[in-house]
Amino acid sequence: MSGYWPWWAGAAGLALVTINYALTTDRSFGVSSAWDRVLHWRRERRLERMDEEFTDDRELVEALAAATAEHFGTSPGAYTVPPSPYGTSQQPETEAEPAASENASDASPGPAPLVTQAALLVSVFLGGLIAAVTSGRFHLRFDMGPGFKELVTADPVTMTVLLFVGGVLVGFGTRLAGGCSSGHGLNGCGRLRPVSLVATAVFFATAVAVSFLLWKVI
Amino acid sequence: MRTRGALLLANIITGLALGFTVANIGFGDYAELNRMFTFQDLRMLLSFAGAVVIIVCAFALLRVRRTPGRIHAGVIPGAVLFGTGWAISGGCPAIPIVQVASGYLPALVTIAGVTVGIRLCRWANARYFHLDRGSCGL
Structure with a gap:
């Protein structure tokens, strides 16, 4: 779909947000x-x-x-x-x-x-x-767009159930893993935290597998 | 910048910029998201990966404080659940907010699901898992 930012603008935007927060x-x-x-x-x-x-x-x-x-x-x-x-x-x-120490865990500001x-x-x-x-x-709008209709479901009841279940999985999963795409993905990977690198690799790989299933199989 | 007011301002600026950026990248668009996860369109993937590369370089250059992070038993199962939920609903925790802001009203259901899932996780962890899951938002 047209109108979205090119990749470099998106990368610069996300990086600026994260770096600015860390510095300030x-x-x-x-x-x-x-x-x-x-x-x-x-x-x-x-x-x-x-x-x-x-x-x-x-x-x-x-x-x-x-x-x-x-x-x-x-x-x-x-x-x-x-x-x-x-x-x-x-x-x-x-x-x-x-401030610049690798072992700065004691200085965590809470x-x-x-x-x-x-x-x-x-x-x-x-x-x-x-x-x-x-x-x-x-x-x-009362739907999630043509992409969702085509790939997942066009039925409003099934859509509502799937969105809710998906939301529960997102909420439960992110808290169990200790972070999401912003915490682990941007901030954690940016700091090369092993836990964030593992979590990001796993949630991304799983999302890839499920998306292929939705696209090609279901 | 550690005072309460300064932190509040930093969070407001970050929230505004983050919402504006992810919406303009297209993370709220389910079709775009599926195209990213199935590698049909690398634009959003490169946005995310490019951001991580820039952040890694900047944090290394600026010697930003490293925070500890232990790989505990909840990381991999949690990430699998999150990845599944993200691919189905199209929402990582910030995205349903952006979707509602873009007019996708059913994303309110996703938000309801996220709130239930988060509360369920804290309850289940206190009762059954007893994991020190850490927190990325410190």
């Missing part, structure tokens, strides 16, 4: 992860609150240690803080961050706030809407 936030983004956290927002909010409380506790302990040290003229010494739910509040600020994950999903919708409207492709 020092994190990876993942749409399935965002879905997961937004859908379990009650639990996530509770964890965030607990994390904030632990951060406050740490600040309190630090302030008490500093005041004690000042009073007695000694060094603050070691103190213990209970582990935080996300494990994010304990990284000593004074430690140099191994999950992005829940609201940012919800914003990501809403923004994907808005970005898609802007693209559809500006390119003239926006068209309200």
